[in-house]
Amino acid sequence: MVVRHTFRLPTPAGPAGNGEAAARQFDAALMSVGFKLSAEALERLSGLSSRTVHEVAARILPTVRELAGDHVRHNAYFIDFPANVPDTVYFWTRCIIEALADEDAREHTLARLSAGVVDLLALPRYGRYQHTYDELLAAHDELIAAAGDRLTVLHPGGALEDEVTALYLALAGSATPLGEEALRDLGDLAGHRAHGPRPEAIPVRENRAVVNRARLDAGADLLLDTVTDVLRLACALSDGDVTLARPTRFRTFPRPVRRALLAGLDAVVAAAPAKLADFGAHREPFKRLGERLHPHEHPRWPHAAEVFAVARGERAAPSLDGRVEEALGAGDVTAAVRLLSAAPGRLFRALDRLLRACATEEQREAVLAAAEATAGRVSGRVLLSVREHLQNRRTEGAGERRIFVNRAGRGRVTADTRPPLPPAARGRLIAALDAEVSRRLPDPGHLLIDPAVLDVALPLSGNATSAGLGVLPRGSLSPVDGELLRFFVYWRQRGRRTDLDLSALMLDESYETVSWLSYTSLTEIGGEHSGDVTEAPEGASEFINLRLDEVRGAFIVPQVDVYSGEGFEQVEESFFGFMLRDGEQAGRPFEPRTVRLKSDLRGPGRVALPLAFLRGADGRWSAKWLHLHLTGMPEANRVEENRLSVATLLRGAVEREHLTVRHLTDLMGRRATTVTLWDGAAVPDRPVTFIGLERPEGLHPASRVVTPVNLRDLVPA
Structure with a gap:
């Protein structure tokens, strides 16, 4: 958890020894998936026993592989992808011919053809892998290393207990709401730290609810100052939505829990009677909660009973x-x-x-x-x-x-x-x-800024990002350097056949459609689609390959459509990402060292729009982070059907001016003793406030470091 959130490697607890060989093996294994130990981290591990290093590697390697999306097997329908991808009509025709030659499929195929319909899903060859993953690997040359490959550095951290405490305090005390994964992790951490240090304040109500659940389980005092805090806690105890955006079905609470919730409500109202009606749009949830808490059975907490009387309309309390x-x-x-x-x-x-x-x-x-x-x-x-x-x-x-x-x-x-x-x-x-x-804002002293971070949007909402690797907040703009852009999506269905479709829509400067790549258009100028996979009991992947200098249009909008089956919140697992490669690197369809983004696909919609790519006036491409969902249709969502909605949404997102890191660094610069734009060279040998995309090696230990993993720390309390 510490590595996922901070890219810091806690100092292992183990005997000293000569672990240099094991540490270098670990470093080499990390590099194969786009990660690397910093020089200091490598030195620390080298001074430990080989057994300790192997134990660390056994825990950390699966973690970083999952971060990059390399924990699953990414097979492609067309074994030679991106080479030898056929024309769409030719491919469909070949599938029909093979179905007519198949005794089991011939009758159904003829019946559908006689009605003027091609039923792709009924064709034996269509949508199902025709080769194994090992056969795919054998068909591709090794990836040629390139200077542009991603290399995410793992820096040394402190003792594990100290790192866990620091992570708990950072998440609990965050000034901005957390995403789904971070909120879940906060709940786990709070269970371990219920009786330990706590942040000076927990300003985000959702975070407070998660912490209060852990404190209630541990028998610690609750942190409540509004009646809605109690409602959120009840939602957390029922494994519901602590944001209150969706209804929660309250479970039957044990008597000690009911007493704790009622006592909390009573104390809040007793301290500030004006808060009696402070539940705004949540009157109905309070009424349902009252049915579970039975306040009339507990006359010792009369103020709690008054809250539910107001919710039921039995008592007036103007809000x-x-x-x-x-x-x-x-x-x-x-x-x-x-x-x-x-x-x-x-x-x-x-x-x-x-x-x-x-x-x-x-x-x-x-x-x-x-x-x-x-x-x-x-x-x-x-x-x-x-x-x-x-x-x-x-x-x-x-x-x-x-x-x-x-x-x-x-x-x-x-x-x-x-x-x-x-x-x-x-x-x-x-x-x-x-x-x-x-x-x-704090006095930054010497402010050292990586220019690449200046157009990253401030994380003013946890819902503006998704969990993953290289993910930036909604509205962020980041440069795209590479000749080949390759999207990927992976999903594994949970209980029923599920077909997710990866597509890419190309638009011109007026947001008009130029072309698209999808299962209905496998090849287009500058790009190829890896082929349609229509079910994923063991997991499935689809890819789109684009040569950026050949792409027509000003915008590229990748999207993932739920064609049939489970949605993004029902599947066992689903994620999207993109890779960047140089033209001659070869390699498999999926290479973790080239992954720039891997983002979990979560949301109630049936069409996901993770990000878009914009061509600038100088011809260079940038990524604009969207993290958006369209409701879509219950079934058969296709890029052809939603391109107008996507174009309208993209125009609104592109034209909106988000508040970025540049705004806060400009304000901080007014108070800094020195402001330096970092050019990637050596860093100063004195403490600095560094703000950038990645922590450089060699920073003074007393430096304050802000990167995307803790960007929320820039937002003042």
């Missing part, structure tokens, strides 16, 4: 939101601002609406003054989210497009019908936000 709506409905913006000033986070989320509701300059001044006065009490994530919102907010002219992305990653684009914001008000708010964020 803050209700009073704000009443004030706005009466046109009294000043009163609404006065109410929201008691909840600064809600005030900032409502700033745009409040400014649009202002009828006079006096009301506008009240809104701006309240924002400036309460900015110090708003979380850094909200400040930055509002800053990103404002920089995309027009101040004049007709509306264009707005993109909305929900917690599940589903995106939609609509026309922006809101009136523009006054330029002066927008500028004043942006200045106030920048000043407050700058005030909270």
Whole structure:
């Protein structure tokens, strides 16, 4: 877990010895899958016994292989892929001819053909591997090493207990929501650290719910300050959705758990009676929770019973939101601002609406003054989210497009019908936000910046990324250096036949379709598809190979469609990624050393859009990270059918200006003693604050290091 999250190798506990040979063997094995020990890590392992080194290797090698997607066998339907991929119609015709020669398939094939239909799934040759994985390996030459191959360095860490504690504190105290995998790992870590150190604050409510579940199991005190904290904890105890985005079916709680939840509710309301109605849109879940907790059986906690009475409508408790709506409905913006000033986070989320509701300059001044006065009490994530919102907010002219992305990653684009914001008000708010964020940023001292990280979007939401290797937050832009771009998808069905289809849509500068590669178009100028695999009881892979200098169009949009069977959240495993190669490297269809991205495919939609590739004015390509899902159809999703929706969504994503690392480094640079753009050469021999895509070797031990694995640490609390 520590290696997955930090790329740090905890110091093994074992006897000293001469483990140099074993350590070099371990390093060579790591390099075969695109990883490597740093010089210091190699030196540390060399001083341990060979047995200890072998034990470390046995744990770490499977971990990094899974990170790169090399823990499974990637077979391709066409054994010579990307060579000798046939024309689509020729291939289908050959499958039909072979079916007509097959006694078992001839009758059904003739019956379908007589009706003017080709049933591809009924053809014996179609969609099923015609060779073994070992036969595929024998058909391909070895990969030729190239300077551009990925090499992810594993740096030495401290003692395992210290590394685990540090990881727990970092995840629990994160200022931004965690992704699904990180939240699950936090739950495991919290179980080991329930009675140990805890972060100064747990600002993200979902994280607090996961930690509280572990603390309740361990008999430790709960960390609660709102009634919704108790609801989230109940969801966690029921293995439900702690984000409250989806309904949770509450289980029957044991009596000690019921007592703990009721006591927690009672204490929260007793300390702050105004929180009695602080459950907003979650009235129905509270009513269902009350049916499980039986508050009427516990008169010792009367305040807890009041919460459920309010949820059932038996007692009136006007909520803050209700009073704000009443004030706005009466046109009294000043009163609404006065109410929201008691909840600064809600005030900032409502700033745009409040400014649009202002009828006079006096009301506008009240809104701006309240924002400036309460900015110090708003979380850094909200400040930055509002800053990103404002920089995309027009101040004049007709509306264009707005993109909305929900917690599940589903995106939609609509026309922006809101009136523009006054330029002066927008500028004043942006200045106030920048000043407050700058005030909270630490003094960086010598700020050393890798320019490649500047266009990486800030992780303001855990749902803006997926678990995997080389994954960046939604909206990030990163350069693509290589001659061959190869996508891959792997899936393994759980209980029923499942067919996932990998496709790539090429669009021009106007977002019009140029061409596509899919099972219905196996070859296209500049690219090849590895062939359609229609079931995956033992796992299956599909690939798309593209020669970037031959691709027509300005955008490449890979997508994974659920054609039939289980969705991304039901399959046993599914992930997407891409490799970059030089033209003469050869190798197997899947080579872990060339993998730049491997991202888990999770989400409720039936069409996944992990990222897109954009050609710049200079002809160079960049990757734009999307992490989006389309709802799609229940069955038979195809690139041909959803290309208009994809083009619309892509336009909205490309035109949105995300807040990036560049914004925070600009603010930090104002307070730095020295700012240096790192050119990949030697690093300073004194402590620095390094911000980049990968930690360089040789940094001073006292340096602060921020890379994508802990990018959330840049967001101030």
